[in-house]
Amino acid sequence: xxxxxxxxxxxxxxxxxxxxxxxxxxxxxxxxxxxxxxxxxxxxxxxxxxxxxxxxxxxxxxxxxxxxxxxxxxxxxxxxxxxxxxxxxxxxxxxxxxxxxxxxxxxxxxxxxxxxxxxxxxxxxxxxxxxxxxxxxxxxxxxxxxxxxxxxxxxxxxxxxxxxxxxxxxxxxxxxxxxxxxxxxxxxxxxxxxxxxxxxxxxxxxxxxxxxxxxxxxxxxxxxxxxxxxxxxxxxxxxxxxxxxxxxxx
Numbered sequence: 001x002x003x004x005x006x007x008x009x010x011x012x013x014x015x016x017x018x019x020x021x022x023x024x025x026x027x028x029x030x031x032x033x034x035x036x037x038x039x040x041x042x043x044x045x046x047x048x049x050x051x052x053x054x055x056x057x058x059x060x061x062x063x064x065x066x067x068x069x070x071x072x073x074x075x076x077x078x079x080x081x082x083x084x085x086x087x088x089x090x091x092x093x094x095x096x097x098x099x100x101x102x103x104x105x106x107x108x109x110x111x112x113x114x115x116x117x118x119x120x121x122x123x124x125x126x127x128x129x130x131x132x133x134x135x136x137x138x139x140x141x142x143x144x145x146x147x148x149x150x151x152x153x154x155x156x157x158x159x160x161x162x163x164x165x166x167x168x169x170x171x172x173x174x175x176x177x178x179x180x181x182x183x184x185x186x187x188x189x190x191x192x193x194x195x196x197x198x199x200x201x202x203x204x205x206x207x208x209x210x211x212x213x214x215x216x217x218x219x220x221x222x223x224x225x226x227x228x229x230x231x232x233x234x235x236x237x238x239x240x241x242x243x244x245x246x247x248x249x250x
Contacts, residue, residue, distance in 0.1 A: 031105060031116055031117045031118060032117065032118050032119075032120045033090060033118070033119055034120045034121075034129075035119065035120070035121065035125050035126045035128075035129035035131060036129060038090060038117075038126075039129075039131060041088065041090075045087075045088065046087060047087075047088050047089075047090055048067060048081075048082050048087060048088070048089045048090070049063055049065060049066045049067065049090050049092070050066065050067050050069050050074075050078075050089065050090065050091045050092070050104065051063070051066040051067065051069070051092060051093070051123075052069065052070060052071040052074070052091050052092065052093045052100040052101050052104045053068075053070065053093055053094060053100065054070055054185075054186040054189065054190070055068050055070065055187065055190050056139065056186065056189060056190050056214065056215070056218050057094070057186070057211070057214060059135075059136045059137040060135055060137065060139045060214065061123070061133050061134075061135050061138075062123070062133060062134060062135075062136075063092070063126055063131070063133060063134075064132065064133070064134045066092075067081065069081065069104075070187035071093070071100035071101070071103050071104045072169055072185065072187055074091075074103075074104040074107045074108060075107040075110070075111070078107070078108060078111060078113075079111055082113075085111070085112050085113045085114055086114055086115065087115065088115040088116075088117065089108055089113050089115065089116050089117070090117045090118070090119060091104040091105045091108070091116075091117070091118050092118065092119035092122050092123060092126070093123070094122050094123050094124065094210075095121070095122045095123070095125075096120070096121045096122060096124065096125065098122050101118045101122065105118050139214060139217050139218050140217065140221055141213075142216065142220040142221075144213055144216040144217060144220070144227065144228065144229055145229075146209075146228065146229050146230075146231040147203060147229070147230060147231060148231050148236075148240075149230065149232075149236055149237045149239075149240035149241075152164075152178075152203060152237075153240075155201075155203075156178075156180070160201070161199070161200045161201060162200065162201050162202075162203060163182060163196070163197065163200045163201065163203070164180060164181035164182065164203050164205060165181070165182055165184060165196065165202050165203065165204050165205065166178070166181040166182065166183045166184075166205045166206075166234075167184060167185060167186040167204060167205065167206050167211060167212065168183070168185065168186075168205070168206060168234070169185050169187075170183060170185055172207070173185075176234075176238075177205075177234070178205065178234075181205065182196075184196070186206070186211055186215060189218065190218075193218075193219060193222055196219070196224070198223065198224060198225075200226075201226040201227075201228065202216075202219065202224060202226065202227045202228070203228050203229070203230055204216045204219070204227065204228070204230065205229075205230045205233060205234060205237070206229075206230075206234070207233045207234050207235060208232065208233045208234075208235045208236075209229070209230070209231060209232045209233040209235070209236065210233075212229035212230065212233060213229060215229075216228070216229050
């Protein structure tokens, strides 16, 4: 009986995550709250609201009163930060297509939290509904040059003094990355930027080109003088490599 119950719990979690990571709009996701529903909940009871992006992104823009807890650290730290497993916990990230809140919610359910929710549409959905945000530590936006994969390949081939900085999570980085790249995940960048040499050109790489702009702006604020970003991230890089191998043109 216990084996059957455990199997059922695992199945529910898999369905929950699968629904969240789908690229198609989902009309009903288990535990999903629209912005208006979250607002009403916050008015009537004490809610732990968790921003699952990096500390840099969370401090730059978030729903007022949010806890900054990166998706990668929920399993390890949530239990210490929220002891009451009967109280509602709501996770959110940047947008409707961002699956980080869903992964965090799945981890919370595994830890035994009873009232676990995700915010429909993420931070974008919250703002579109007319609700405000706060910026405890806004990152000044910089003019960041975007390098195409073909240009990055040329720089590397000519052995220019370039550091490829991959800010994706460690697990995803290990699945495949640009040869010679250094991995400092975005959620660790605010603690580890001191490990990056100041005397090299830095090419910031993410998955699809969305997070690298803020990361590059952050590094510029920290005094790094030559920071660029890979246009389109690893998605664009992989496309370029595939076309190049087939003899096509980009």
